[in-house]
Amino acid sequence: MVESLLSVTMRSLYVSSASSLIAFVVAIALSFYITRMGKRIVEMVTGIFEALVGVPTTAIGLVVYMLLYPGGPLGPLRILYTPYAIIFGEFFVALPVAFTFMIRHVHSAREYVRELVLSLGGLEKQVAAFLLRELTPVLLSSYLLAFSRAIGELGVALIAGGGIEGYTNVLTTAIAIQTSIGNYEYAIYLGLILILITVAIVLSLKILGEYIIWR
Amino acid sequence: MEIELRNVWHSYDGFTYALKDINLNFKKPGLYIVVGPNGAGKTTLLKIVSLILKPSQGFVLVNNKDFWKLKEDEKTVIRRDIVFVHDKPILLRGTVKYNIEIGLTIRNAYNTATLNYYVNKYGLEEILNRSSHKLSAGQAKIVSIVRALVLNPYVLILDEPFTFLDETRQNLLLEEIKNRVKENKITIVATHYMYKELVETSNNIIEIISGKIKYST
DSSP: OOOOHHHHHHHHHHHHHHHHHHHHHHHHHHHHHHGGGOHHHHHHHHHHHHHHHTSOHHHHHHHHHHHHSTTSTTGGGOOTTSHHHHHHHHHHHHHHHHHHHHHHHHHHHHHHHHHHHHHTTOOHHHHHHHHHHHTHHHHHHHHHHHHHHHHHOOHHHHHTTTTOTTTTOOHHHHHHHHHHTTOHHHHHHHHHHHHHHHHHHHHHHHHHIIIIIOO | OOEEEEEEEEOSSSSSOSEEEEEEEEOSSEEEEEEOOTTSSHHHHHHHHTTSSOOSEEEEEETTEEGGGSOHHHHHHHHTTEEEEOSSOOOOSSBHHHHHHHHHHHHTOOOHHHHHHHHHHTTOGGGTTSBGGGOOHHHHHHHHHHHHHTTOOSEEEEESTTTTOOHHHHHHHHHHHHHHHHTTOEEEEEESSOOHHHHHHOSEEEEEETTEEEEEO
């Protein structure tokens, strides 16, 4: 008896949304902070994150496993082979994608938004609010990229989550496991759901951004 | 309000200087015209006078106090008397109305009467709900000017304000500048072209070439 498609899908959505949301918030805070430190620092940090985008998710999964296994530095948290381990690992998968996409936009927009706010008698602390509003479509896109990367990755979900049926099994691990045991029909359904979710979310948010937010 | 630049130098890259040893003061009310060719340093000078750009070297004195050594809240109080209009209009994502109201929102000083007066005067009623990204260069320019005018600042600094404007709006703006002179306010205009009416209104002409003051009355 295999787990229902709905159950796997819901878990996948939950884990990927949580990890990409945390990565997204951290990326915003980091990019807003870094852009205050000058162009050279921005270039340097961006270069590091760009390199991290290319790191295979299996390598990230391995690092996360070493951090979380019982004898590891974060072992006492006892979250290995739980959905939290996947969220933790996918955070590192999603963060470089979200950060590298938004940092250049934040850097260029910060300059003119700051000048405008100050030239109209505003405070330094008001700049961030106007910047967030100005960059809403860009931020939305960076969240989408982070989410797409998180929901589509296999390495972390398999190594840190273990693909335990009914507990840590997500769409990608389920596809891998069902294919390996020859249950191709089920694996194809899962694959189609994964593609549909990704395309539907990306399209709907793009439409939202294009016609409602980007005015 | 008195603004004075003392031995001001500014470099964006640390190697070449956009401004070299500038000594100027804007103490008396009236119209100050800053002229000079493209790349002479006019915009950099205006940004420093507007107190939004800290010079690399030298002092910016406001009422005889070093502005850049003041506390943030003191800086804000002073900045609220000065409004700078960029050469290339900076319009944020949103409608024309939103953009015109930004300064009022920032200052928490919404004034419908003044807003309507300038919107009507410059003929912006029909584009108030239009997206700022769908404006022509002239429309964007006038929106950024109106956004500054509704704040009625003591010091108004305009960088190439007549570029892209049609003749009617150029005349309206010239009239506005003359009125400000009559009201004993400070208006600083940077331009690469000496408008006759503008020169007639001003006793203070500053010529800047290659970052240096060549001539100042």
